[in-house]
Amino acid sequence: MTRDSGFVLWFTGLSGAGKSTLARRVEQELAERGLRVEVLDGDEVRLNLCEGLGFSRADRDTNVARIGWVAGKLAHHGVAVLVAAISPYAEAREKVRASVDDFVEVFVDAPLATCAERDPKGLYARAMAGHIPNFTGVSDPYEPPAAPEVTVHTHIETVDASVQRVLDALTLRGLTSDPDEVYSSSEEEAVAARLGALGDLG
């Protein structure tokens, strides 16, 4: 059974903070609850929708706006859309928030030193050596959200704990349910369950 109204769950933070890892884990959890889920990863979107855009503020803002436009379309049709994108500028994120019915912002917070130590793509080393201009956190700004719905501290909490806090935030807003409750969350399912209790009338 699919929910009728989708939402946009937006993970913002530095490269290496854990956005994609978290998004993929939350994706699994939501899929198990019967939601339609789509992950829009910053890198994938750049390839498919933003080839030719660079890393100036204007180009980054365009990138975020395009992700937001696609996310909004999907959410409008009942999809739980998980976006993992650095999205360093608060104003661009706020524009997306204003354009979407249910927008939940997750600040994936980890100190720059931690991200640089993880350096999954080897980019921090190059950026710190001065080889990458416009690298967020090193040679380009990152504006933390002023009032995110959730902040996770990936340098001091486990992935499981972060996932749970994101799910709690969604549950609090009625955007997902505890897995044990999912069969009572829809009228049709309740009808089918009651009918089942009466035996097979088909």
Place this chain on the structure above:
Amino acid sequence: MTRDSGFVLWFTGLSGAGKSTLARRVEQELAERGLRVEVLDGDEVRLNLCEGLGFSRADRDTNVARIGWVAGKLAHHGVAVLVAAISPYAEAREKVRASVDDFVEVFVDAPLATCAERDPKGLYARAMAGHIPNFTGVSDPYEPPAAPEVTVHTHIETVDASVQRVLDALTLRGLTSDPDEVYSSSEEEAVAARLGALGDLG
């Protein structure tokens, strides 16, 4: 009730051939049948996903590829996606076809003279006066589909007739049903209907 599998219904043809008119009418019909429907109009997509792209073959192909990517995402989540875009190059359309499970191509065919006479945006007059380079059908090529699922001839048939032929093509492929049959098309609806006949057990 929403279908589980969406599809992409792609209207291609010259400017003024009737793509948007048809897409909007088919949208209404499908919405009345209970489908989730999204219309991606070429102009709207250019504004939101393709600002900066021009009308060279490469840029047109990129435009079509981006529309196709978004359409595929939506269709994957059960949406009936109606695309109205000139999409003049066969190869670009075929790439989208190859990337989508259910792709139904509608060739919206009308002679250039008819489109130029309609000229809803006043563009043909300017193009024919030599003021618009790369104007499809005048100063830029249009490659008709070799084997579209549907061809509608908007200069000799009514809009109603064209709409009906598009709907017939969808019905033939099991992508929509006759409106009178829609309530027997889903298990849950059938269960609810049977339960309704037993009286209110809630």
